[in-house]
Amino acid sequence: MNVCIVGFGAIGPVHAEVLAQIEAVSIYGICDCDREKANKGAARYGAKTFYDFSDCINDRNIDVVHICTPHYLHFEMITKALDSGKLVVVEKPAVMKSSELDTLMASYDVSKVFPIVQNRTNVCVQRLRELIVSNYLGRLKGIKGILTWNRNADYYNSAAWRGTKKYEGGGVLINQAVHTLDLMIYFAGEAESISASMQNHSLTDIIEVEDTVNAYIRFRNRAVGIFYATNAYSENSDIQLELDFENAKAAYVHGRLYINGEMVCSDDKSFSGKKYWGNGHLSILQNLYANNSSFCLADIKNTMDAMFAMYESAEKGCPVILQK
Template sequence: MEKVRYGIIGIGNMGVSHAHNLCGEIRGAELTAVCDTNPERLEWAKQHLPESVQLFDEPEAFWASKAMDAVLIAVPHYDHPGMAVKAFENGYHVLVEKPAGVYTKAVREMNEAAAKSGKQFGIMYNQRTNPLYIKLRDLIQSGELGEVRRTNWIITNWYRSQSYYDSGGWRATWAGEGGGVLLNQDPHQLDLWQWTTGMMPKRVRAFCHFGKYRNIEVEDDVTAYVEYENGATGVFVTTVGESPGTNRFEITGDNGKIVIENDKLTFWRLRVPEPQFNREYKGGFGQPECWVCDIPVAGGGGPQHKGILQNFTNALLHGEKLLAPGEEGILGLTISNAMHLSAWTDDWVDLPLDEDLFYEKLQEKIAHSTFRKDPAAAAVLDVKGTH
């Protein structure tokens, strides 16, 4: 294979962005096909993409065409796993947009199909290319911070007005989107939370407010508390209803604390680890000497979507290791599913997640969803919305 031929299914906002990147921005890649059931989107593709790109108005013809080597899936959330399974069954490599899906039961089936296919499988976790989080992961995984004790992420700079939600009948509905701020805006943070620390919670207690700030049926304000196997704890706070918002990720360990905020990484580094200081210090009041270190991080925000596309292409052409293996998409989704389930049951949720119970509760929400009662809204379901 000299070049990777890509086909995109779902040519809405994210699909358009990926299409532009694949038309000359990614070394060793070319866009050869797109598929969308919305005639307006295909007309856009006809007008703006090279004539060599084949256009398909229904998935079965797209799968049967063999016009591509890899499929990039940019359809609505619920369809991610099913489309990926179809792509694997037809012999394609798969790169799926985030989130991996709406519920882990379907994502687990997707992961099993990927393993059975032997094909490459990636997910568009473009924030894994951000040098800030790469450096944070390195500082934690190398032991520089010591054992993690506490994680806190306040991510409230997701402001969305009512007009944003009114722009599509599927938005912010259980049947159309499958969730609110946790599933639409926060998948990257929920992924980075466990990816940088290398830790998944063992149990979750979450308080989700549904339609608190906006006239929507899904969650728009969340505060969650988690516990880890090593005794560490964590808090995750998010909303779409505050302005100005905050994006501050703080991780405390035996050797100090690290904070990412305002595109800076700061390490409050103890000269003596706290457990050692506590054992040895006999002076009553006192604390370890601490140095405030601004950690240099080069590269701005990183290559983002282009970085994931280039890495996936390199994996196919040269065997490069994937930055964001698709199988890992289930991890962040497990956390958001657990938060929803905790709020729905008003109780703790232990991990591994009870996937059948979550699915049952989700179906109850879907049965009463406003989108379900508005068939006309289905016309926009084939367009992947902006986050």
């Protein structure tokens, strides 16, 4: 597979580092409108340099594009790449608006779009999911997910798209906590109704989006979900997930899975990128390219719907019922 990485800012180089370890893949191109970044990346990986996305999709040698650009570009880049016959790997959030998701689901072959849900392939996540699917733990009654990270003014000032509704689509929820929400949905299933509120506690003069979100989720399987995420903490601490089952209590914290207080397994400690991003880029891309198994856009629709429902609920100030 000839791959072109589009966007070589913070996460693009993580994709390159990981792809370089996968035999089935050749890093064919690096594309960034910032010429210096494109040149540097291409030189490092012996790849072709692109400065313009349309040149990538017109290059017949490219099989897959990895979209690692700001959120507002994802939808347009996905559709253009699919229209040109490419496969697409896209960073989170796959798209920024629910209307974009609807268009993709209705009019495109979304089995060709592979979103990066890198925490799903963590050892502990896979183990817990097996226990849930086999019904070993009994009915899920409740789940809580907590993310407390720090994003300061320097982070938001580092790129013009950050912290803006128009270009980022939101704040802590759409950018940082969407992975935690994804795990909650992966474990608990489809949400039926969501009530959320959002605040900007710490960066009022700096960003126009939320730095904090809290939500109450009722799942279709009758479980309740409590979700809290903030970028206003003092550091980037490990996420915490707790699950209350009929037969046991499970906790996923510090990369370890505990059942009734006993450690069952721990995640692979080798990682690419920052520790608090999680270490799943290698396993998710290995699954895709070497094991021919991965998650496509349809597999994360429930997560995206829940995320968009949180924004809608916070904006309207009332609970939102999700369509089946």
